[in-house]
Amino acid sequence: xxxxxxxYAPMALLTFALLSATVPAWACTPASPLSSVAAREATxxxxxxxxxxxxxxxxxxxxxxxxxxxxVLKVLRGSxxxxxxxxxxxxxxxGSRMDVxxxxxAFVRDARPGWWAGRNTVIHLGGLQPxxxxxxxxxxxxxxxxxxxxxxxxxxxxxDFVDSGWPPPPPPPPKAVEPRPK
Numbered sequence: 001x002x003x004x005x006x007x008y009a010p011m012a013l014l015t016f017a018l019l020s021a022t023v024p025a026w027a028c029t030p031a032s033p034l035s036s037v038a039a040r041e042a043t044x045x046x047x048x049x050x051x052x053x054x055x056x057x058x059x060x061x062x063x064x065x066x067x068x069x070x071x072v073l074k075v076l077r078g079s080x081x082x083x084x085x086x087x088x089x090x091x092x093x094x095g096s097r098m099d100v101x102x103x104x105x106a107f108v109r110d111a112r113p114g115w116w117a118g119r120n121t122v123i124h125l126g127g128l129q130p131x132x133x134x135x136x137x138x139x140x141x142x143x144x145x146x147x148x149x150x151x152x153x154x155x156x157x158x159x160d161f162v163d164s165g166w167p168p169p170p171p172p173p174p175k176a177v178e179p180r181p182k
Contacts, residue, residue: 030094031120034107034159036150038120039143042107044078047130047137049103056087064091068098068117073129074137076105077144083113094119096162102127104162105140105155117162124158 032038039045048070056065068086075082088096096118098104103125108115115121125136139155142148150156 031118033119033163034121034123034150036143036146039107039150040146042077042109042121044080044082044108044111045076045105045140045144046072046078046082046111047074047076047103047105047125048072048082049129050098050100053098053100055090061087062089062091064089064095066090066098068100073103076137076140080110082111083115085113086111086115086117088117088122096122098122098124098162099127103130105136105158119159119163122162123155124161126158 050068051071052069053066056062056067066088068088070084070086072082072084088098090096098117104117105123105125106117106121107123108121123140130137136155136158139148139153143150143153143155150159
């Protein structure tokens with residue numbers, strides 16, 4: 001190796017190392033969050049409760065895929081059948097958080113078996129069942145009618161909740177009960 005080639009070798013190695021470190025950032029492109037336009041264009045809009053979930057096993061699905069079962073409470077738009085089975089992804093990149101027992105609004109084109117729920121299709125309503133006249137449901141109706149932008153409602157917090165990506169930690173194990181001395 002000549003003197004000039006030896007001078008370039010450390011620079012080439014450093015450049016390669018820096019470029020290699022940035023590759024994982026390119027591999028993750030999450031879907032855009034649900035917008036007012038996407039919400040208004042959805043052909044099926046419904047309120048549901050996530051009743052069960054189980055982690056899929058690779059290699060059948062990619063790691064982090066969850067199968068869920070839902071109970072539809074109210075259809076706000078559309079008349080097509082809604083499948084009680086959905087999927088969502090809980091991975092670090094573009095993952096979604098959906099808690100069993102909680103209530104959500106779905107904005108989808110088609111809710112066929114195995115439809116994907118995520119930050120671009122679902123808004124979290126909370127752990128309590130929405131009631132008639134509920135503020136969140138009133139805001140959903142206003143968004144669907146085009147009277148208010150989704151981004152100007154309190155529903156944004158529900159969209160961000162789903163976008164958090166990590167499921168909640170498991171509850172702590174029960175403490176062992178020690179018998180009382182007599």
